[in-house]
Structure formats: structure tokens, C-alpha cells
Amino acid sequence: MYRSQRLGLKYLGASVIMFGAMIAFGVLSSIYYIQPGFLVNIFNFNSAKIIHIDGLVIWLLMGFIGSVYWFVPQELEREVDGIGLAELLFWVFCAAVAIVVLVLIFVQYGGASQWSMWFINQGRKYVEAPRWAAIGIVVVAGVFAYNVIGTAVKAGKTTGILTVLIADLIPLLVLYLDAFPQLTNMSQDLFWWWWLVHLWVEATWEVLIGCIMAWTLIHMVGASRRVVESWLYVQVALVLGTGILGLGHHYFWIGTPRYWFAIGGVFSAFEPLPLLGMVVHAVYDAGSRHLQAANRPAFYWTLAEAFGNFLGAGVFGFMMTLPQINMYSHGTQWTASHGHFAFWGAYGCGVIAVLYLALEKSRGCDGIDGRAWKWSFALLNLGILGMAGALLVAGIDQAFFERAVGGSTWNAYLSMQGRPWFIESMWARFVFGLVFASGYAMLVYDLLAIGKSQRGAIPQPIATAGS
Amino acid sequence: MRYTEDPLFWRAGAIATTLFMSVVLAALTIDTLRQITPGGARVPSYDVINSSISYEYSPDRGEYVPAIGGEELLFGHRYTAGEAARLIAKGKLVIQSRACIDCHTFFGNGAYYAPDLTRAWLDPVWARYAGPKRADRMAKFLMDPFRLGARPMPNLNVQRDEAEAAVAYLKWMSAVDTNGFPDRFGAPGVQ
Numbered sequence: 157m158y159r160s161q162r163l164g165l166k167y168l169g170a171s172v173i174m175f176g177a178m179i180a181f182g183v184l185s186s187i188y189y190i191q192p193g194f195l196v197n198i199f200n201f202n203s204a205k206i207i208h209i210d211g212l213v214i215w216l217l218m219g220f221i222g223s224v225y226w227f228v229p230q231e232l233e234r235e236v237d238g239i240g241l242a243e244l245l246f247w248v249f250c251a252a253v254a255i256v257v258l259v260l261i262f263v264q265y266g267g268a269s270q271w272s273m274w275f276i277n278q279g280r281k282y283v284e285a286p287r288w289a290a291i292g293i294v295v296v297a298g299v300f301a302y303n304v305i306g307t308a309v310k311a312g313k314t315t316g317i318l319t320v321l322i323a324d325l326i327p328l329l330v331l332y333l334d335a336f337p338q339l340t341n342m343s344q345d346l347f348w349w350w351w352l353v354h355l356w357v358e359a360t361w362e363v364l365i366g367c368i369m370a371w372t373l374i375h376m377v378g379a380s381r382r383v384v385e386s387w388l389y390v391q392v393a394l395v396l397g398t399g400i401l402g403l404g405h406h407y408f409w410i411g412t413p414r415y416w417f418a419i420g421g422v423f424s425a426f427e428p429l430p431l432l433g434m435v436v437h438a439v440y441d442a443g444s445r446h447l448q449a450a451n452r453p454a455f456y457w458t459l460a461e462a463f464g465n466f467l468g469a470g471v472f473g474f475m476m477t478l479p480q481i482n483m484y485s486h487g488t489q490w491t492a493s494h495g496h497f498a499f500w501g502a503y504g505c506g507v508i509a510v511l512y513l514a515l516e517k518s519r520g521c522d523g524i525d526g527r528a529w530k531w532s533f534a535l536l537n538l539g540i541l542g543m544a545g546a547l548l549v550a551g552i553d554q555a556f557f558e559r560a561v562g563g564s565t566w567n568a569y570l571s572m573q574g575r576p577w578f579i580e581s582m583w584a585r586f587v588f589g590l591v592f593a594s595g596y597a598m599l600v601y602d603l604l605a606i607g608k609s610q611r612g613a614i615p616q617p618i619a620t621a622g623s
Numbered sequence: 624m625r626y627t628e629d630p631l632f633w634r635a636g637a638i639a640t641t642l643f644m645s646v647v648l649a650a651l652t653i654d655t656l657r658q659i660t661p662g663g664a665r666v667p668s669y670d671v672i673n674s675s676i677s678y679e680y681s682p683d684r685g686e687y688v689p690a691i692g693g694e695e696l697l698f699g700h701r702y703t704a705g706e707a708a709r710l711i712a713k714g715k716l717v718i719q720s721r722a723c724i725d726c727h728t729f730f731g732n733g734a735y736y737a738p739d740l741t742r743a744w745l746d747p748v749w750a751r752y753a754g755p756k757r758a759d760r761m762a763k764f765l766m767d768p769f770r771l772g773a774r775p776m777p778n779l780n781v782q783r784d785e786a787e788a789a790v791a792y793l794k795w796m797s798a799v800d801t802n803g804f805p806d807r808f809g810a811p812g813v814q
Contacts, residue, residue: 202722202736267720268717272716273720277719340715343659346732347659390636393633396637397640409730409804410659411730483806487731559806560806560807565809573773
């Protein structure tokens, strides 16, 4: 096994830990909705929420980085360039994440000063991490880009998938620089903030996971590289062709001009197309293989990624994105419903598929099956469907009663939070959050057990390569 | 091999599509930034905090729009353009340092645990206080919050100067033209 692949496994392991932290703080966040006054002035809702959503970003980023470190040496049949620096930065990254979490738990916030922005909390959703930590992420991402590009240069060759990945790393890194400015004008602040959030999540991350899933298909079921690469290019054309101007659906209400109604509405309507293409292809592949593969959990999580991406990001996103609907759905739990389902379907399932694939190879198994993965698969997906459903009911309730009827005043908002339908939805979200957490526990158990007790796996000698 | 079976054909399509959409986005960005600069067509200059602001239905546009009226001083002070800009810059720092957006929403963006603050300055909870009392009540609430309905607002150790800056920020923000969002806010019969 290459050193880069060992590093990939470390990143994937760290990603699973951050996944757990995200779930823990997510369940904690859900309690505030059903117990008004919970931990007020001790550990306020916003602190729990920050660790929940930033944990989401970090576990997925670590999962992506780990996946790439796992696949790149196989793709180019050589060790990754600058692997020593990458290994060092893994520990720096982990230490930085730990410090940020501790600061967010024990310090929480500071005064109105640049000091707070640099060392405590930047107070911008998803990029709350203080600037010093954001610089750290830039350094890690820069070395990661250097590793990938440098290896291709040293190898003197590239492949279609790797070329797409390299092209994607540049905007991925450049867009993250938007995590630093502290703009006074909220309209401009949100305008640029959406460049980071939307163009990461609905453009560059989609391309990145597309590359990772392309490699997964090649290594998991021996898919034809020519077909996979053609599909990847079609995906890139559709994702970026619709997603770049799909950015407009975030520009309806932040002070920006009215032409974004038409641009955002039309291109958002097309955004599910590439995701639908993935589903069509997944159904075709699954049918042609009669739902059988040596690594069954990786295969099923890949299918879940295609369906989850289409339903969570595509259907749930489109459902609330036309301006005529968004006027009332925007900023309600409807958005949270879409967010939960989309992140899980588009990215979470894909990272778990790679985890199973990497563990199968690294632990010398010839295929994986058993009962534990089925339980975790069922509980995690049931949990997310339940949470997305409960939040959708709460959001629709808000859209009608708080927004359309109540006019969005503070009283309209506060009385909505006390309505039985809303409270019941929040309880349902909490319960399904616990179901999701139990699925996570089963996932961790299964990942630890693979290859160790021959439970559902056939150990084989590990092939070694590289240094 | 037919050209559709050649990955390079699809690669050319992906590159062309991406470049075209990026150029269109760049052009729209330049125009949008021009329109949302303070003092521009849609975002008021910061010294709007010296004026009265309301949210009224426009029959021409078919939606609610902010209306700027005569002088209505904030905290009894008439701010120059420079003073107003500095005060509002500080207000934004208060909002970010306390991570307000991770409970509230601004223009509908943020967390969904507490009310939207887009038109907080105009909200009936505060607008019932006449004249200079409104700003003072809001500042005192930020410094020593009390429970409103199902949501207790935490005490975030906000100092008087920080509270005044945050209130100024909310007043300025209430004058931004948001294409009618939120709809019917504070309309007759709506509380």
C-alpha cells in the first residue's frame, strides 16, 4: 500500500470522527427546539449549531481529501509527490480543528473587534472558524493541490478524471478565500458569501464527488473508463452549466436586482438534470448487475448517493427554489429540510462508499457483506428521511402561517414556534436524529469489524506497492 | 468510433459550457455590485439612519418596499456620513462577533431558531415605541434581554456602545430594497 493511501485512511478515519461530532451537536441542537430555555447563557443554540454545521463541512472535506489520497497513487501508479509534508499537515489540520472546537465550546464569542474575527469566531454561517484556522485550511488545501498536481507532473501523465479533479481544485481553493473578508454591507457580504457556499456545494463539490464516484465505479465494479469519463464530462457540463447561474436563486431577497428572479429560477429548474442523469445511470448499472457486487455496502452506498443526490439536492431543492415559492419558504425549516437531505445524499453517502472500498482493500478482504452494514444503511437513511420529512412539515407550516398569513413579524415567528404542528415536527426531528445516531454507531462498529473477525469478509494477502 | 463515443467530444462541451457560464456570471456580478453599493439604486447610504423608514405597499411594483421619510434621529444624534459609516461598520462587527446569524436570519439567510432581522427596526414589537424610545428600548433589550414567546434571547455581554451600533445597523438594513421580502410585513391587521 502506498503511503498516500495510508494517509487517505487517516483522513477517512478522522472524517468518521468528525461525522460523529457533527451528529452529536446536531442532536444537541434539536433539543433547543423542544426545550425552550435549554442551556441558555451556558451553551447557547448558536454555539451548538456552529459546531454542527462546521463539523459537517470538515467531515466531508476530510472525506474528500482522504478519498483523493486513496485513489491518486492507484491512478498514476506512483507515490504522491510531497507525501511527507502532507502527512505532517494532517496532524496540523486535526490539531487546528480540535483547538477551534474547544474555543467554540469554552470561549464561544468575543467583543466587537478584529481580535474576535482572528481568534474566536467570524460569525459567518459555515465559515465561523476564526481567521487563523481559515488560513490553516488554505495551507492544507494548497498542499493537497500541490500533492495532486505535482504527482501528475512527476508522472508525466494524467487521466481524464484526474484532469477534471485538478481543474476543480483551483476554484475550490480560490473560492475559499472568501472566508476572510469582513464586509459592512450585508448585501455585498451575502452576495460573496453565496459564491463560497453555493459555488462550493452546488458546483465544485459536485464535480469533486463526481471524480471520486468515477474512481469508485472503476475500482468497485470495473466500469469502463471510457464510459465513466464521458459521463463525468457530461456531468461537469450539466452541473456547471446549470449550477454557476443557479447561484441566482440565492439572490432573490438580499438587495440584488430583480433580473436574478428569472436567471435563478430558470437555471435552478435545470439543476436536477445532472442528478437525474446519475439516477438513470445508477438504475441501469444496478439492474445489469442484479444488485450484486463483491463489496455490497460500497455498492449500495453508491446507489444511495445517486438517489439521495437527486431527491435531496435536486427534488427538495427545486421544490422551494422558484421565487414565487421561495418568497415564503426562504429562511424556514423548509430550507433546513433540503439542507439535511442534500448534504447527506450528495456527499455523505459517497464518502461512506469510499470508506468501505478503501477498508476492503486495506484489510485484505475479497468483498464485504454481513448484517451490520445493512442495519447502519437502513438506520442512517431512515433517520435522514425522517428528519427531512419532519423539517419539511415544519417548514411548510411556517411558510403558510408565519410567512403568508402572519407577515413574518417577530410575533408571527414566535407564535408559530408554539403551534402544535411545529412542536410535533420538532419532536419527530429529534427522534429521527436519534435513529440516525444509532445508524452511525452501527456504522462505526461495522467499519471497525471489517476483516478482523471474517464477519462477512474473506481476508486476502495485502498487495504492497510503493514505499 | 462515433464522435459521441469519444470522451474528448464531451470534454470540449464541458469546457465550453463552463467558460460561457463563468463569463455571464462575471458580467452580472459587475452590474449587481454596482447596484448594491451603499448609496446605489437598491441599498441606501449609511446616513439613512438619520431619517424615518417605513415599509409600504407599492401598487406599481405589486409588493412592499422601504420608504425613506423625513428626519428621525437615532439616539438623538445627527450622524455625518463618516460617523454613520463607522457606527454601522461597528454594528456589523457586533453581529459577527456574537454570531447572531447562527440563531437569526438576515434577508432570510442564517439559522432558523430566532426571528428574521431584515425588518427588525420596523417590527411591531419595537415600532409601538414612539420617537427616540424605540432605539433605546432595542439597545436595552440587546444588553439585558428578556424572554419573547418561545425563545429566550441569551445575554451576550453586549455593551451600550455595541448595542447602539447594532441598532443603527438594523435601522439601516430595514431600508434595503429586498424585492418585497418579507411579504406583507407589518401590513394592517398583521402583528
